[in-house]
Amino acid sequence: MPTGPAFPLLPEPLPLEQFSGPLLVDPGPRLLGAVVEAYREAAPTLVAPTVSDLASGDGEAAPSPDLPTLSVFAGESAIDAATEGFRSAARLAALLDAGVVDLRVIDAPQPNPVLAGVRTGFALVEGKVNDKAGTAGWYRVGDDGSLRERYASRFADAEPYRLRTPSRRRVYEGFATRCDESVAAAVVRTLDAPAAAASGGDDAAHSTGGGDGPGPESTRIRAYAAGAREGVLDRTLRRACEDAGLGSPSTFTRVKRLLREAELIETVSESQPVGRPRDRLAARGALAAAETPAETVAAVRGVGD
Structure with missing residues (x-):
């Protein structure tokens, strides 16, 4: 059969x-x-x-x-x-x-x-x-x-088509390698989370494709927000996003700025025995209060509009 x-x-x-x-x-x-x-x-x-x-x-x-x-x-x-x-x-x-x-x-x-x-x-x-x-x-x-x-x-x-969206496996492995498996799981679950009914069932502002998940911009914002919620180092998170195929570090510098302007993240300087201090991300406001992937999605809704 x-x-x-x-x-x-x-x-x-x-x-x-x-x-x-x-x-x-x-x-x-x-x-x-x-x-x-x-x-x-x-x-x-x-x-x-x-x-x-x-x-x-x-x-x-x-x-x-x-x-x-x-x-x-x-x-x-x-x-x-x-x-x-x-x-x-x-x-x-x-x-x-x-x-x-x-x-x-x-x-x-x-x-x-x-x-x-x-x-x-x-x-x-x-x-x-x-x-x-x-x-x-x-x-x-x-x-x-x-x-x-x-x-x-x-x-x-004809040339092979290069899809700009990565597979779930590449997303998970990119974050698991640069950060750890708990961060990778948090990112993938946040990308999976449906938009709340209050938004009309989709993330229209970010071209989500209806109920088929977030569009490219919303995907990037969700992924970075999930990493910030986990307290990842800023540079490490941007490199993880790149490894995961979600965009360049400069793209996520912009995403970071959008989330900071929305007062959803901040950076905390950590001094090092040798070298410059490191910037660790910390969630603020509704993002800090989010306890589930769905609440993380709700916290960042409207960012970049």
Whole structure:
């Protein structure tokens, strides 16, 4: 019985392991998201490891050899829309890091999305499963064994897409290495925390992608605030943010300024036996009072608006 990811075809999903050299051409955001979700269901500790997985080492850093690889030739706007929030972007980043998905940007939109293998290929038309939820799926149209060859050379000439959002594993390991595992766990849990209902269910000011997690600016603010809440040295925190793939040290100098202007952090100078004093971060106000990741998110809401 197939246990790997299944392409969301109607009326029955198609196990990708049955496909030879699959190439997905010009998927829209919904289809790209559905494919990433299929991989998450098949390999959750690779694509979306929990904090417990990461802390215990149970999260797989490398994919199973049985996990099929997929080439994706997508429009940049579709990629941006499908990865607007941290959760969706981090899942795709995990697949890119592991070499399970090879993502490249197509130069022009196609009449329909295409799924093509070495021996068969077909266009895709979106439909819905006949259920109360109205679950999305895609119908196959036609059967053309030459489809993959039509796109193969264009795909080979295209540059790999560099996703700016890191995977959950990279975030955790960046903070665990520079700081410690408790700080890494605090950061990842803060990035996971949903926005409170008072904000309308998202962080619209920071382009969160709805309920799919914080957008890039909100992600940076949450991560730095979580580190400050843990009392990390300022320079160490900025380097950890860089190692985690969240931005450059100068980017986090700006984030630090925003949080200081909001009176949510301060620095405490620590003298050293040799050399200059070190600046340790300390939370203030609502951030100091925050006891949970959700309260940390609530404390920094509106920062940078």
